[in-house]
Amino acid sequence: MILHRIARLVLLAAAALAFWTPLLAHEATLGVLEFREMRPGAFIGRWTMEPTVGASRVDLRVPPHCLLRLPELNCGDKGLVGQITIGNLGADMSAALIKVIPLRGEPRSYTISTANPVVTLLGTDAPTLDTWLELARTYINFGIDHILLGADHLLFVLGLIWIVQGGWRLIKTITAFTVGHSASLAATAFGLIGVSERPLNACIALSIVFVGVEIVKQQRGEIGLTARYPWAVAFSFGLVHGIGFASALAGLGLERRILPAALLFFNVGVEIGQLLFVLLVLALIWAHRRLGAGLPRWSAELPAYAIGSVSMFWFLGRLVRVLAAA
Known part of the structure; x- marks a missing residue:
């Protein structure tokens, strides 16, 4: 299918770039x-x-x-x-x-x-009006930067697009992922839940491994859990990824009076960045349809194994850091 062809191209490019990404993708500078x-x-x-x-x-x-x-x-x-x-x-x-x-x-x-x-x-x-405008400009842009530089988050979203393929099911799936990570982001920022950052990053990498396995199942004609209940899987893993987003704010020690606004603006930035990425993938799909380009048959399974290999590389690297700190 056309969607699969363009997804293979994007996944191969993402996998190639991902090997150059630091293992701790959520440790903000x-x-x-x-x-x-x-x-x-x-x-x-x-x-x-x-x-x-x-x-x-x-x-x-x-x-x-x-x-x-x-x-x-x-x-x-x-x-x-x-x-x-x-x-x-x-x-x-x-x-x-x-x-x-x-x-x-x-x-x-x-x-x-x-x-x-x-x-x-x-x-x-x-605080004055200029203070709030300054806060909005800062944290919206910070959220956009965080999601667009988070290769593991984007790889997970790309895996969802691959499996769901498009239409209203894709809209529902991305919405469920958004709701999940927004909820856990808020809960973590307000101190309602707390997870150590290194084990969390390992779990995020493992979630991408799961999606990679689901893609392989789909290519073999099997119906995996994500294909059956994409919004449930997206929401569940969205909760995990949301705690990862919160790690970008956790160490700042923001004062309580500006925390709700900073959290809101940061989450808006994350959603804008995620939407830009999804629109980019959909634009590539449209361009592929217009050009009618194709890939060799032997390359069909490469992206699925690439996404699984990269995410497993991340997982093992992050697991080593967890065990070293224990």
């Missing part, structure tokens, strides 16, 4: 920098989550009236207000959370990302 006020206008800064690039190489730029010589930051009578940015953001670090803990009042959090490289620190606890 984030940094968390905390500024604690010791006396009026004087702060001590420290990285509570050190970025991949290395704290000494981060090009942090503070408001002009502030003097930064980490771990010390002196802002005088004006206090820590104004614009702050990281000049080399995007090279090895995708985002950074700036946490300000004043002598009086509630802590404040600001997220710098490649999509939102400059944030404005406020001297008040009350």
Whole structure:
């Protein structure tokens, strides 16, 4: 079938690229920098989550009236207000959370990302409209980046498209996956459930192995569990993948007042990224129909074994890390 042919092409390309993807696909390149006020206008800064690039190489730029010589930051009578940015953001670090803990009042959090490289620190606890717009822009883009760079999530979705083949069944299946990972993402972000990240990543890889086996069954003429109940399988594994999405936010230590909004915007970004990927695959299917291209018969089973081999490679690699940490 046409869908199978285009899916083979996409799966082969994804499998080839996946071997170059790090085993821990959900460990975000984030940094968390905390500024604690010791006396009026004087702060001590420290990285509570050190970025991949290395704290000494981060090009942090503070408001002009502030003097930064980490771990010390002196802002005088004006206090820590104004614009702050990281000049080399995007090279090895995708985002950074700036946490300000004043002598009086509630802590404040600001997220710098490649999509939102400059944030404005406020001297008040009350968020403004600009604060919410900044938060939306940052976390929507962060969610899009997270899903589009998550090769294992995309490979799982691609496997679902392969098995379900299209139509309303595909819409229901993708919707079930969305509902599942949205629910577990929210539950994890609010601390209702908690799973260690390394075992979770191994389980995510194992879910892709399951889909790979289901594809092989389908090619042999067998009706697998995913073919019978695609939305149930998508929802169940969506719960697992959603906890993986939440790991991108877990280490940030977001303050409770902005957590619901950050979670909402992040999830919107994830859904946008997922939709873009599905539309891309469907566009390739349409293009294949227009061109009428085909593949050699001997290549029919390669993608199914490729997706299973790549995901098993991920699973074994992540399992080794779990056992090493035990």
